[in-house]
Amino acid sequence: MNKSDTERILGMLAHFGYEEVKEPKEADLLMINTCSIRQLSADKAYSYLGVWGKRKKKNPALKIAMCGCVAQQDKEAIFKKAPYVDLVFGTHNIYELPELIKRMNNGEKVLAVDETPYPSVERFEIARTQGINAWIPIIEGCDNFCTYCIVPYTRGRERSRKPETIINEAKNALANGFKEITLLGQNVDSYGKDCNTTLAALLKELNALEGEFRIRFVTSYPTDITDELIETVKNCDKVCEYFHIPMQSGNSAILKAMNRRYTREEYFKIAEKIRNSFEDVTITSDFIAGFPGETEEQFLDTLSAIEELGLDYSNTAAYSSRELTVAARWEDKFIGEDIKKERLERLNAKNREACLKSNKKYIGKTLEVLVESYEDLAYEDIAVGNCPPYRGKTILKGRARNNKIVHFEGGKNLVGKFVNVVIKDAKTWHLLGN
Numbered sequence: 001m002n003k004s005d006t007e008r009i010l011g012m013l014a015h016f017g018y019e020e021v022k023e024p025k026e027a028d029l030l031m032i033n034t035c036s037i038r039q040l041s042a043d044k045a046y047s048y049l050g051v052w053g054k055r056k057k058k059n060p061a062l063k064i065a066m067c068g069c070v071a072q073q074d075k076e077a078i079f080k081k082a083p084y085v086d087l088v089f090g091t092h093n094i095y096e097l098p099e100l101i102k103r104m105n106n107g108e109k110v111l112a113v114d115e116t117p118y119p120s121v122e123r124f125e126i127a128r129t130q131g132i133n134a135w136i137p138i139i140e141g142c143d144n145f146c147t148y149c150i151v152p153y154t155r156g157r158e159r160s161r162k163p164e165t166i167i168n169e170a171k172n173a174l175a176n177g178f179k180e181i182t183l184l185g186q187n188v189d190s191y192g193k194d195c196n197t198t199l200a201a202l203l204k205e206l207n208a209l210e211g212e213f214r215i216r217f218v219t220s221y222p223t224d225i226t227d228e229l230i231e232t233v234k235n236c237d238k239v240c241e242y243f244h245i246p247m248q249s250g251n252s253a254i255l256k257a258m259n260r261r262y263t264r265e266e267y268f269k270i271a272e273k274i275r276n277s278f279e280d281v282t283i284t285s286d287f288i289a290g291f292p293g294e295t296e297e298q299f300l301d302t303l304s305a306i307e308e309l310g311l312d313y314s315n316t317a318a319y320s321s322r323e324l325t326v327a328a329r330w331e332d333k334f335i336g337e338d339i340k341k342e343r344l345e346r347l348n349a350k351n352r353e354a355c356l357k358s359n360k361k362y363i364g365k366t367l368e369v370l371v372e373s374y375e376d377l378a379y380e381d382i383a384v385g386n387c388p389p390y391r392g393k394t395i396l397k398g399r400a401r402n403n404k405i406v407h408f409e410g411g412k413n414l415v416g417k418f419v420n421v422v423i424k425d426a427k428t429w430h431l432l433g434n
Contacts, residue, residue, distance in 0.1 A: 001155075001184050002068060004135040005094055006033050009067070010127035012097045020127075024052070029063045031087075034070035036150055038320040042070045046081065053084040063087070063104060067094070069154035073323070075113050085109075091140070091155050092116050098124075115156050126169075132180055132372045132416060134173035138166050138202065139185035139192075144221065146248075147259045147326040148291065148319065151186050158187065160195045163202055167209075174211050179370055179416055180399075181206065183217040189224040200232040207236035212418065214370060214401065218244045219286075222262050222270050230277050241278045242403040245270070246286035246315075250305025251298040254291055259326070264305065271309050280365075282358075282402035284313040289347045290340030291319045292333035299343050303350045312358040312404075314351045318344045352428050359426035362404065367433075369398035369406045369421045371414045397430075405430040 009031070010020060021027050030052050034045040049066065056062045065087035066078055072090030079085060087104045089097065090113035103110045128134055141156040142149070170181050183202070185191060191199040199217065206215050215238050222245050233239045245267075249255050252263040262270075271283055287302055306314060318340040321328045374396050396410045398419065407430055408421050421433040 001137060001140070001186070002033055002035055003129070004137050004184055005068065005091070007126050007128050007135070008094055008124075009033065009097060011125045013101075014127055015124050016098065016101060024055070028061070029065065031065040031067065034066065034068035036069040036073050036154055036322065038317060039322070040320070045070050049082045049085065053082060056084045065089070065104070069150070072113055072154040073150065076111055079109065079111070089113065128173070128176070128178070132178060132370060134170075134178040134181050135184055136166060136169050136173070136181055137161065137184040139188060139190060142186045143190070144187065144261070145259060147257065148288065148322065150322040150325055153324045155186060158190055158194060160191050160193070162195065163197055163205065166202065167205055170206055170209065174209065174213055177416070178213070180214045180216065183215070186219065187221040187224060188217045189220045189226075189229060198226075198228065200226070200228045203232050203236055203239050207238045213238060215239045216242055216403070220245045222247070222267050225270055225274070230274060234277055240401045240403065241281040242401070243274055243281065244284045247305065248286060248288050249291060249294075249298070250302035251294075254294055254298050257293060258291065264301065268309065275310075280402050282312045282404065283309070284315075284403070285311050286315045287347060289316065289318050289343040290335040292327050292330040292335065294335060303346065306350050306354050310358065311354050313355050316344060316347045316351055356426065356428045359404065359428070359431055362423045362431055363426055364423065366420050366422050367400040367404065367406060367431075369400050369408075369419050371396050371398040371410070371417055371419055373397045374412050374415060406433055407431070408433045
């Protein structure tokens, strides 16, 4: 979502004559788009501001802006921490940026963090990062209020974009050569509850667009995955067999403490229904280690869930207390940093084990791969399994429909093309093939 927001911001700035530079010292305007999911991200953002503040002492004309979730969360407190900042705007105010920039350039210190609706018509081009995949937000915010998560406070309540706006954005991306569209949302499968439609209906409309391309969607909330959605993914030839479904914990008591609206058993039934509907589907997840009050036995339930579910990959993190959330008030239940670190290490080890096991299932199979990039290997590389040495070769990197990363030898002209690849070997994070 942050990447998508940044592309929109760059598009608006370009409209007003700004040109992106690669070196901060060359900039007239420095802007940081922030994430507040974990404290480390927020700390890094303020660290950047500190460096930029020293630069502004030498160049008072320099303008500094902060946006994104930390801006939405900290609001006017940012000016107290970093008085040299000129503009602070939240996640709801991106579309107001032209007016905010004008006020800033007139010498005003600008704060914009009030909730505003999606515009019915977008007036500015999106400066998309050159590549294969176009990110398209379809819903923003969250209504679930998990006890550890700050998203409802920084992104607000769920707000769906109009289907026609999304369709037009997808058409423009395809016309500009993008081969894959990823629909974004904090709870992407909640799409349409506030505008009398569904994610399944939107997928069908997008699937009907002309051209050779793929469609993905992230991130799904488990209990919002309907039978209709599963059936739609199965029947739409352009929609990929890939579901990212955060579980967060494998223990039902911890899930209840997290205010997740399902049990371990209910998550297992959802995953089983998906597995039974597709041959080569990928299911990935998110897990938190060291949630307040988590016992060793409850943590072991998370490790066993990864194994029993046959998850293909998981994002992992140690619990990070976030201001405003319910769990942040449970200091008497906080787990020591040493225990959290040790559990995260075991969680990561189990994740690596699960990834390798998942990848090995594809040895000998042929997968359709969309080539995303290449690398010229000039150094000597040892032969891997049944694959030849890669020394002096051009190695292509692509993604299968089920989101598996595939490396194989080939010409640079294949970037952006769909290629059938026979999988010869499997590593932890990728497949190797011909």
